[in-house]
Amino acid sequence: MTFLGAFAVFFAAIFTNNILLTNYLGMCSFLSVSREVKTSVGLGAAVTFVMAFTSAINWAVYHYLLVPDLVYLRYIVFIVVIAAFVQIVEMIIERVSDVLYAALGIFLPLITVNCAILGVSLFMVIREYTFLQSFAFGLGSGLGWMLAIIAMAGIRRKIAKSPIPRGLEGAGITLIIAGIMAMAFVGFSGMITLG
Amino acid sequence: MPEKKGAWGKSLYTIVFMTFLTALFITVLSLLFLKTRPRIRVNESYDFKSAVLHAAGEETGRSGPEALIAHYDSSVEEKKLPEGKGLYYKVLRRDGSVSYVFPFQGPGLWGEIEGVLGYNGGLTEITGFDILKQNETPGLGGRITEAWFKSQFKGKVGPFIALVTSEEGRDSVNSFQAVTGATSTSAAVQSILNDLIRSSIEMLRTVPEEER
Amino acid sequence: MKGNTKKLFRDGLFKNNPVFIQILGICSTLAVTNRVKNTVVMVAGLLFVVALSNLTISLLRKAIPSRVRMMAEVLIIASFVIIVDIVLKAYLWDISKQLGPYVGLIITNCIIMGRAEAFAISNPPWPSFLDGIASGLGYAYVLVSIAIVRELLGNGTLWEIQILGDWWVKWTMMVMASGAFFMLALFIWIMKGIVFRERGEA
Numbered sequence: 027m028t029f030l031g032a033f034a035v036f037f038a039a040i041f042t043n044n045i046l047l048t049n050y051l052g053m054c055s056f057l058s059v060s061r062e063v064k065t066s067v068g069l070g071a072a073v074t075f076v077m078a079f080t081s082a083i084n085w086a087v088y089h090y091l092l093v094p095d096l097v098y099l100r101y102i103v104f105i106v107v108i109a110a111f112v113q114i115v116e117m118i119i120e121r122v123s124d125v126l127y128a129a130l131g132i133f134l135p136l137i138t139v140n141c142a143i144l145g146v147s148l149f150m151v152i153r154e155y156t157f158l159q160s161f162a163f164g165l166g167s168g169l170g171w172m173l174a175i176i177a178m179a180g181i182r183r184k185i186a187k188s189p190i191p192r193g194l195e196g197a198g199i200t201l202i203i204a205g206i207m208a209m210a211f212v213g214f215s216g217m218i219t220l221g
Numbered sequence: 222m223p224e225k226k227g228a229w230g231k232s233l234y235t236i237v238f239m240t241f242l243t244a245l246f247i248t249v250l251s252l253l254f255l256k257t258r259p260r261i262r263v264n265e266s267y268d269f270k271s272a273v274l275h276a277a278g279e280e281t282g283r284s285g286p287e288a289l290i291a292h293y294d295s296s297v298e299e300k301k302l303p304e305g306k307g308l309y310y311k312v313l314r315r316d317g318s319v320s321y322v323f324p325f326q327g328p329g330l331w332g333e334i335e336g337v338l339g340y341n342g343g344l345t346e347i348t349g350f351d352i353l354k355q356n357e358t359p360g361l362g363g364r365i366t367e368a369w370f371k372s373q374f375k376g377k378v379g380p381f382i383a384l385v386t387s388e389e390g391r392d393s394v395n396s397f398q399a400v401t402g403a404t405s406t407s408a409a410v411q412s413i414l415n416d417l418i419r420s421s422i423e424m425l426r427t428v429p430e431e432e433r
Numbered sequence: 434m435k436g437n438t439k440k441l442f443r444d445g446l447f448k449n450n451p452v453f454i455q456i457l458g459i460c461s462t463l464a465v466t467n468r469v470k471n472t473v474v475m476v477a478g479l480l481f482v483v484a485l486s487n488l489t490i491s492l493l494r495k496a497i498p499s500r501v502r503m504m505a506e507v508l509i510i511a512s513f514v515i516i517v518d519i520v521l522k523a524y525l526w527d528i529s530k531q532l533g534p535y536v537g538l539i540i541t542n543c544i545i546m547g548r549a550e551a552f553a554i555s556n557p558p559w560p561s562f563l564d565g566i567a568s569g570l571g572y573a574y575v576l577v578s579i580a581i582v583r584e585l586l587g588n589g590t591l592w593e594i595q596i597l598g599d600w601w602v603k604w605t606m607m608v609m610a611s612g613a614f615f616m617l618a619l620f621i622w623i624m625k626g627i628v629f630r631e632r633g634e635a
Contacts, residue, residue, distance in 0.1 A: 048610045050463040054543045057456055098254050098519060099247070101537045102511040109504065138503070141541035148534035153332035153356050193625035197456040198618045205614030212609065235498040242493075242505060246512040253516060257523035264526040356533065361467075361608060363531060367593075402605040 032162040035155065039166030041214035045142050046174045047207055049149075052142030056175055056204075057197055065133075066179040070172025072133040074165065076115070077146050080108045081164030084147040085157050104147045109138045142171055178203060266290070269353060273297060276339030277312035277320035278348035278375070297322075300433075306424055311433065312339070320348050321433065323421050327413035330405045332356035334365075334413060338374070344426050350374035362406030373397050379418035381411050438563055445567025451544045452575040452617075453624045458544030459617065462576055465535055466616075467608040469592050472580035474528050478517040478536060480569035483545045486510045487553040487565035494554050506549045507540070514539045544572055579616045583607045 045051045052073070059069050084104050092100055116134045119127045137143060146167050150160040181203055190199050267286045270293040274281050279296075281289055298311045310322040319342040326335040335354040340347060350371050357363045364370060377394045384399040384407050399407030425433060451457045462479065465471040486509050490497075497505045518536050521529035529536070539545070548568050553561040584590055587607030589597035606612050 050459065050610070050613065051538070053459050053463070054457060098515060099250065101515050101518070101540055102247075102508065104537075105507055105511055105540055106504075109507065138507075141538055141543075144541045145534065145538055148537045149356075152534050155332075191622065192629065193622040194618065197453075198621045198625070201614045201618035201621070205611040205618065208609070208611040208614060209606070212611075231498065235501055238496065238498055239501055239505065239508075242508060246508060250512055250515050250519075253519055257519055260523040261519075264522065268526075366531075401603055402609055 032156070032158040035159045036162040036166040039163050040170040040173065041211060044170040044174060044208075044211050045145060045167040046171050047204065047211050049145065051145040052140050052171055055136055055140055056171075056178070057200055059136075060175050060178040060182055060200065063176060063179040063183065066175045067172070068129050069133045069136070070168075070175050072130045072137060073140060073142065074168025074172055075130075076108070076112060076134075076137050077143055077168035077171075078161060078165040080104075080111050080143060081146050081150050082157065082161045083107055083111065085150060085155070085160040088151055100148075100151065101144075104144060105138075108143055108147070112138050142167065174204075174207065177207065263290075270297075272337050272351035272353050273310050273312065273322050273339075275351045275371075276322045276337040276349035277310075277314060278339060278341075279312065279314055279320075302421055302424055303428065304424075306421060309421065309425065310337075318342055321425065322349075323417055324353075325413055325417040326354075327409065327416060329355055329357055329409045329413075330362055330403075334406075334409060338414060338417060340422060342430075344422060345378070347374050347377050347379065357403065357406045362400060362403040364400045364403065365406060365410060370398070370400060379422070380415040384408060384411055437560065441560065441563050442567045442570075445564065445569075445571040446574070447571070448628070450571040450575065450624070451547070451568050452572055453621045454628070455547070456621075457547050458542045458572060462535070462539075462542070462572075463579075463613045463617065465532060466576055466580040466613055467583050467587060468531075469577065469580045469584050471528060471531055472576055474521070474525065475532060475535065475539075476569070476573040476576055478514075478521070479539055479542060479545070480566065480573060481517060482510060482513040482539055483548055483569045484562055484565035486513050486545060487548055488558055488562040489513075490549050490553040491556060491558045491561035494556075497554075502554065506546065506554075510545050510549070511540050544568055575620060579613065579620060582616055583612055587612060 039045065043049075046053070046056060055069060059065055084107055087103060087107060088097075088100060092103060096103075112134050116131060119131055119134075146164050150163055155163055178200065182200065185199065185203075194202070263286055267290065271281055271289055274289065274293060274297075277297075279292075281292075296313045296315075298313075300309055300311050301307075302309060308324060310324075312320045312322055314320055320339050321342075321344065322337050322339040324335070324337050326333050328334070333354065334352065334357070336350065336352040338347065339349040352366045352371065355363065355365060357365065374397060377397065379395075381396055383396045384404070385393070385396045397407075397411070445451070449455065452459060462472070462475050465475050486506075489509050490506055493505070493509075514537060517539065518529070521532070521536060548565055552564045556564070581591065585596060586604045587609075589595060589601045589603055604612070607616075
């Protein structure tokens with residue numbers, strides 16, 4: 027597959043195969059952070075950034091270092107690469123820009139344990155994406171995740187004043203909304219098929 | 222400067238500790254991996270060999286992996302299509318008849334779908350179908366690996382004209398039943414199979430029977 | 434000691450259940466709950482990892498330098514996950530193929546990290562091990578019950594055995610992504626209702 031392939035992967039990752047709504051990855055931070063639009067934007071941006079670059083780095087690490095004999099160690103290697111990348115980015119941002127650090131810095135430590143980041147790297151390996159496709163997949167998944175969390179934060183602000191059964195307050199209602207969102211996103215399928 | 226020395230000692234301890242921990246775990250993992258590697262290798266080659274035999278219509282039954290691999294090695298011959306159009310497998314079945322098994326791969330909804338499709342000696346009827354690799358959604362498109370889906374191809378004739386979503390239509394020879402809720406994956410299977418039928422199988426039909 | 438064990442299990446399974454009270458760790462496993470078999474294998478793997486990583490971290494708790502605490506924990510957890518992966522590949526090949534990347538995602542399951550940070554790092558080995566088992570079980574029964582409903586309604590089968598006859602119209606929505614969200618929400622609703630009522634009486 028060529029450039030077009032990467033493009034299709036990119037759009038599929040945002041809409042039809044949104045990593046949050048179809049694979050439930052990144053649920054933890056999704057449920058806890060989606061209370062406010064502003065923080066959602068910040069976390070979404072940080073996730074997108076880390077996801078795009080770690081999937082590219084992990085692609086290179088996997089194909090040049092681990093194949094063929096060390097493949098079974100990929101979980102450790104991937105998570106270490108992600109943790110190290112997050113750490114380095116945090117250090118750079120802290121020194122370069124106070125504004126950016128204030129905006130993204132606090133979210134970075136949360137990211138290492140975000141399932142979606144590792145998930146993207148693992149999916150990329152299993153689906154045998156090329157380098158370009160992996161980058162597109164990471165970027166697209168990040169944007170898709172951001173889209174979902176921002177939409178959720180917007181909806182949650184609206185329903186904050188609505189009467190909700192006590193047991194459903196918080197996580198329960200958020201999951202129901204996520205379910206409805208997932209159904210809506212299914213409507214995108216057919217728009218793009220990989221291939 | 223006792224404080225500084227303390228800090229250095231701490232860093233050194235941290236490094237030594239992490240190195241030791243990493244070395245310990247990697248050793249344990251590597252030992253486990255090396256110990257299970259032959260088994261994993263057998264599993265991997267077993268998959269392919271049992272898929273080829275299934276597609277040829279052979280009953281593999283309850284025979285263990287070793288027996289199956291032995292049967293494969295004695296009855297399957299790897300052959301080349303003319304003009305470098307790829308490989309196929311000639312299977313001499315237990316009942317004396319011949320089947321031809323064609324490997325296929327193509328884009329599914331998520332990633333490549335790989336598998337094998339078998340034809341009878343006259344290339345008129347499908348003897349079997351098996352999936353080797355797929356990355357479709359578990360429980361949805363992933364169900365193309367289930368027996369009810371794979372077994373429905375037997376006795377059919379390609380190319381496939383339509384996907385069927387209800388139970389009634391599954392007996393038609395030019396269609397197969399799609400996985401509910403996974404239309405894209407089913408359509409991908411259809412187009413991959415049709416591509417294979419139009420290229421490889423049509424090509425093999427032009428080869429005289431005794432040379433196949 | 435005995436009372437403590439009981440409390441650990443009551444907390445893990447009910448009062449402080451990782452899924453419906455703490456809303457943790459649903460990331461990776463929710464995706465495989467459309468099949469009971471896959472779910473059982475997945476939660477068994479998780480149980481193994483959470484119990485043993487809790488034990489190991491607790492044994493090493495005095496030796497781990499605080500600065501690299503997280504790294505050491507991740508390393509230990511990832512190692513156990515790889516063990517699960519290798520064992521599945523060698524002995525349960527079919528299921529391992531179906532689970533694909535989700536086995537690896539056990540690493541980022543918040544429950545494991547959460548229990549390591551909240552309990553194992555400051556408690557002796559045996560209680561830590563039990564705590565791991567308790568929260569693992571608390572997690573397991575929620576997900577397995579979700580999987581049972583999803584597979585039954587969505588497919589008419591249980592453990593891939595046909596239960597409901599042809600008259601059953603399969604709820605495709607149940608095997609699709611949204612089904613899990615709705616089921617989990619429903620589960621949380623019911624469980625919280627029970628917990629609230631208990632508290633009201635107490």
